[in-house]
Amino acid sequence: MEILKKFTRRHVSASMIIGSIILLLFILIGIFGMQIAPHDPQEMYFEHLKEKPSLTFLLGTDRFGRDVLSRVIVGTRTTLAIAFFSTSLAIIIGIIVGAVSAYFGGWVDNLMMRGNDIFMSFPSLIFAMLVVGVLGPSVVNGAIAIGIIYAPRVARVIRSSALGIVPLEYIDAARVRGESSFYIIFREILPNLWPTIIVEGSIRLGYAILLSASLSYVGLGQPPPTPDWGLMASSERGYMFMTPWPVFAPCIAIVISVIGVNLLGEGLKEFLLAKGSRRKEVVPL
Amino acid sequence: MTDSIMKDSSEPVLVIQDLDIVYSALGKEIPAVRGVSFEIGAGEAFALVGESGSGKSTIAYAIMRYLASNGKIAKGRIAFRGSNIFRLTATELLSLRGAKMSLVPQEPLTSLNPSHRVGNQIAEVFHIHLDLSVEESYKRAIKMLRQVNMPDPEGMARKYPHEISGGQQQRVLIAMAFSTHPDLLIMDEPTTGLDVTTEARILDLIVEMKEIYNTAILYITHDLGVVKRVCERVAIIYAGEVVELGDVNTVFSYPAHNYTKGLLDCIPKISSSAVQERLQAIEGFLPDLNDLPPGCIFSTRCDLMEEGCREGNFPLIDIGSGHLTKCVLHKKVMKLIGTVSQEKDISEVSSEQAFNKESSDFLLEVDKLKKVFRVGRKNLLAVDQVSLECRKGEILGIVGESGCGKTTLARSIVGLIPSDGGNIHFNEKEIPIKGKRRSKELSQKIQMIFQNPDSTLNPQKTVEQILGRPLALLKKSSKKERQEEILKLLKSVKLGERYIHRYPHELSGGEKQRVGIARAFASNPELIICDEPISSLDVSVQAGIINLLIDLQKEHKISYLFIGHDLNVIRHISNRVVVMYMGKISEVGTSSELFQPPYHPYTEALLSAIPVLESDVSVRKVRLEGAVPSPIDPGPGCRFHTRCPRKVGEICVTTPPPEIEVSPGHFIYCHIPLKELISVKPILSIKESK
Amino acid sequence: MSGLGLFIIKRMGTTVILLVIISMFIFGIIQLMPGDAVDMMLGGITLDSLGEDTVESLRTELGLNLPVYQQYYNWIKGVVQGDMGTSLIMKAPVGPIILSRLKSSLLLAVPASLIMVFFGLTLGVWSAVKENSLIDHIISFATLSMISVPAFLVGSIFIYFFSVKLNWIPAAFNALPYEDFPFWKKIGFFFTVLIFPSLTLSFESVAYVVRQTRASMIEELKTNYVRTAVLKGVRPKRVIIFHALRNALLPAITVIAFNIGYILAGVVIVEAVFSYPGIGNLMIMAINNRDIPLILGTMLVIAGAYVMANFIADILYSVVNPRIRY
Secondary structure (H helix, E strand, O other): OHHHHHHHOOOOOHHHHHHHHHHHHHHHHHHHHHHHOOOOOOOOOHHHOOOOOOOOOOOOEOOOOOEHHHHHHHHHHHHHHHHHHHHHHHHHHHHHHHHHHHHHOHHHHHHHHHHHHHHHOOOHHHHHHHHHHHHOOOHHHHHHHHHHHHHHHHHHHHHHHHHOOOOOHHHHHHHHOOOOHHHHHHHHHHHHHHHHHHHHHHHHHHHHHHHHHHHHHOOOOOOOOOOOHHHHHHHOHHHOOOOOHHHHHHHHHHHHHHHHHHHHHHHHHHHHHOOOOOOOOOOOO | OHHHHHHHOOOOOEEEEEEEEEEEEOOEEEEEEEEEEEEEOOOOEEEEEOOOOOOHHHHHHHHOOOOOOOEEEEEEEEEEOOEEHHHOOHHHHHHHEOOOEEEEOOOHHHHOOOOOOHHHHHHHHHHHHOOOOHHHHHHHHHHHHHHOOOOOHHHHHOOOHHHOOHHHHHHHHHHHHHOOOOOEEEEEOOOOOOOHHHHHHHHHHHHHHHHHHOOEEEEEEOOHHHHHHHOOEEEEEEOOEEEEEEEHHHHHHOOOOHHHHHHHHOOOOOOOOOOOOOOOOOOOOOOOOOOOOOOOOOOOOOOOOOHHHHOOOOOOEEOOOOOEEOOOOHHHHHHHHHHOOOOOOHHHOOOOOOOOOOOOOEEEEEEEEEEEEEEOOEEEEEEEEEEEEEEOOOEEEEEOOOOOOHHHHHHHHHOOOOOOEEEEEEOOEEEOOOHHHOOHHHHHHEEEEOOOOOOOOOOOOOHHHHHHHHHHHOOOOOHHHHHHHHHHHHHHOOOOHHHOOOOHHHOOHHHHHHHHHHHHHHOOOOEEEEEOOOOOOOHHHHHHHHHHHHHHHHHHOOEEEEEEOOHHHHHHHOOEEEEEEOOEEEEEEEHHHHOOOOOOHHHHHHHHOOOOOOOOEEEOOOOOOOOOOOOEOOOOOOHHHHOOOOOOOHHHHHOOOOEEEEEOOEEEEOOOOHHHHHHOOOOEEEOOOO | OHHHHHHHHHHHHHHHHHHHHHHHHHHHHHOOOOOOHHHHHHOOOOHHHHOHHHHHHHHHHHOOOOOHHHHHHHHHHHHHOOOOOEOOOOOOEHHHHHHHHHHHHHHHHHHHHHHHHHHHHHHHHHHHHOOOOHHHHHHHHHHHHHOOOOHHHHHHHHHHHHHHHOOOOOOOOOOOOHHHOOHHHHHHHHHHHHHHHHHHHHHHHHHHHHHHHHHHHHHHHOOHHHHHHHHOOOOHHHHHHHHHHHHHHHHHHHHHHHHHHHHHHHHHHHHHHHOOOOHHHHHHHHHHOOOHHHHHHHHHHHHHHHHHHHHHHHHHHHHHOOOOOO
16 A cells, blocks of 8 residues: 555656557567467468558568468567566576675675676677577577576676665664574565666566567577568568568567567656656756 | 954845745745845855755855756845846856856765866866966966965875865865855855864865955855854754844854754753753754745744744844844743853863763673775774773763774674674673674674664665564564554654654654664664764754653663764763774773863864854864875874874884873873873863953 | 776786686587587488498597597687687688678678767767757657667668669678779778668667767766856856766766677678678578587677677776776
8 A cells, every 4th residue: 555655656657658558468469369360370372472461461461471460460479478588587587696796795796797797798699699509499498598698787787776775774774683684685675676677677678579589580589480570570581672561560560569668668767766866956058 | 353344345245135946846836945135245254054955055056046947036136246146148157157156065075077187177267267278277276275275286186086085175176166266155065074173174274265365155054063163144044034144143142033042952062061961952843845834934843932923924023233033032032041051160071970980880892803994905904903891871982083993893893894803792791793693682682773864764664664673583473562562662762653654755864763763772772882873964853863862771771882973962972982093092081081181182183173152162273184094004103193283203103102091991092191181271161251 | 007007907817818718608508509510510411321430530530529628628729829610511711701701790890880989979968968858859769769679670671772662782782892892982882882781780779879878968967066067167068078978978988888799799680681791690600500610700709809899998998087996
């Protein structure tokens, strides 16, 4: 009740509402894709190859005569699944590494952060390509690869946020009354990190969608017959002179979903992190 | 001096007339400043005194036409040398700021650009306003640094802000402000956050510079003691209104507004005799600016409030020779003045009320405690072989400036940081140095009250959760039992039942501090370490917390280690006081022993820096040169030798000072023979009555 | 300056250690690949038809029967001496192949980085100074959209309009003879043709740098020392550049270094879209064909380039920031 009261007093921005509506829509499409799709995404209509949009095929057909719209709708699930799974993985590892590192400091922090540096020396796409290339492309491998590469980046954000809390007096008060480290990290520090975690999670989700799409664009996503946004965009590339729809339709789906997630992230940032940050004087110019 | 200025100030430098400033926030207009009028003559130092939220800074920045984008002047005018500030063009404004009107800000470190050398930052002013070449400007900057008594000005000019001490940073800003000989200088709490001995020297500098340049000064502060030292006239501002205005000596000796009197009574008196005498706290809070009370603005907190106070207008009324007040009951207020101050000789500070040294057992004994921090490859000796003991039921004060090791010492005792040597006995048993190694029961016996009300409570927890946790650890398992105990605790810190479900952000600073105190007492401790528990609070709130702490200590018969930097407050609350400098103890004694000769030379400087409000107390001036030196590898001798005004000679550098036992329990660590130490005049003394 | 020199040497040391660990990491993860180089070389041929002996001798020849650390040692020794092994599918030394492809990639990446730095900083500062104005909102929305767009969509749009519709640029860049062009023609060629993949490459990064610069400029403009400068009578332009931007550059440098990583990774996507013969396409080919020496080589080069970019950024940061003590 108190928490609700605390939240309702805050500023809910338009970007947050629009962002959450978009994201919710995509989640629904991801769950009920097969039911919503007007055609079977695998069905090849050989008399309708590379067609422009029509009433039967709202976004046209691809080089095998498959309905582009249905393939985009059904492809939502893979991308979102990878994005959500990898983001959750990254956040969980990131919280543990970041909070533990910040709380204990000293050599624990040093060791963990040097380890982080190694992972962060790879551009994320390159790392994901390496892992998926080695383990073989699949939803699980893609999600693990993206989760692992994002975990250190999340850990860094969580750590720097936790570092602002560790020296505070209420943490000292907990130590003085003899609380365990576990209690201090998870009951005293963590509740204060939720705003950071939620905002960071929404930012990562957007990145993860783009990264998983990029992976499948270079052929390290789902194997071909499965409808997949990135794969559609790359495999139909050569036929753009006939119809650009099979390339642009999945791209637009990516853009809308990522914009939705980013708007939500921006809104959440204002909503959660602005607390108490009073507007300071602005330089008159 | 004051008279001569008054004569040639025929035309005031600054005139503020009936000024209203409003901020718009969340669709509401907040009247932050209402109906403020005052003027400042040439060469006059005028103080604007108020607590946080009083609107004093808003006025200061409005004078320089630097308001937040959501703030605006709703009414009235600000005229500088006859011209309305808000009618100036952008170019006129540029040639006014920093040239004819300058500002010395609070927080010197953040007010200097971290990426530019301080010399260049001063030179910029000459470059912009006097159109001098870069080299010439730089030369002038060095000259200014010399004028503000900066050691090695050439070298200092080449340093970056983070490489010099806080006092030196403030000197740079003062040099910058005076460099163009402005007509008006606005000082926004320039010494807040500085150490007391540094503050004393900065204030000396301000007075000196003001006399050289005959600059008008608007001095913004919350500290009445500072006002007394620097200013001639003062306006007391409360919740956006000036409630009293007049000559400093008159206002402080004969306050004609109950708020002013309240503020004065909140500060422990130098001349008052009693240790732990109750202070007069002002109850209640600043009114909500969105919902101002009708009638007198102070009526919600005034203990003299009468029927008539809650309605009508309260203009400033002149009660003689420029002494203005808004209080209609000013006669009643002034009649009460005599009842507070008691005429007694300072040297007779009662030792009978002091804690009886021999009456009880030791609770805490710290023996040769040592804490070394690693800074790069070097060792920083934060606490060096400190021994002290605290008896049952005693309040032991520890006083010293920032970096003296008092907080490190306190944190080592509670086990927050492991010390590197020495041992601690509690109840005559040796206890582990590391907090983790101590049993839960032992941890609970030694509690801590913290400094910063904004970080002392976890913002995600309610008061109930905050107080319930230590009770749960005490194995008070039943929820009902705990609930009752929480209510009892809240009552003991004078907070009602309604606070139990609140979050920290719904509490004021003083209330947060009270919850923090309740949390410490929840564990049923025998010793509480109070780490500057009042230094972040407003003056009117401080007194209430001090009273509360003293009451609770007497009720629970426990001991305090009370850490602070304000010797006056420490003396007021403590039975015995330990004075620390750079990780070493320099003097130990009862409160009364510290206030009279013999003194350690450092104690002399601390005493001399105490802001004294009473006009019948005279202060012998002792100032320390330079800054606290680096505590890295300090050498074998006395730590104080680099700044000691009474340095004996080479022996101070090479040999650790001997322990001089002045009387049982009163120790001074100094090379000066006791005979000479005794022979000095007291720092604080009552003037001969005229 | 000797302090700075020492700092650089120290950072160089840690950079070398980091590179060694990265190489171990890459080498180690490759070991998880099912099958080894010999299996890859043989492709579809069944082991039985070749006979155990032949296979074994091949393994011995390639040193694959040695323990892993020995294999790593042999490989890294070769790398240090400039020999990165032989590509299994191209049947040629890996080093020279990578070098020529890297040159082509840098032709895209270096201009992309310059575009990122220039537009990122200027638009970021502009947006911050005009905070909450129309132009600020436009820039904010534009950059938010830019970071939401995958690079392959930007590339595809360029190809669709400038290749398919206007026929300005080729649909595939892999058969262009620009290597033999005279210098001036190369320049012209760059601005008419290569500018498109370069823009694609910088697209997302520009947006990140703008957003970071804007955010830190806004922070700086609210600081006490900017207030000091304004109240000193310093002109607005000088306040912005001399006082605020000077300090806002620090976080900008960090984010620029991070974005060099994005650009290096983006090379893979952009080269795929434009069929451009750079190191990115080489890497995709290597992975798809399980050409282990080539995978190792390309990965090491790209990770190494990123580490070097961060190293330079670190040095730059400490030069710009007087608060860092060496």
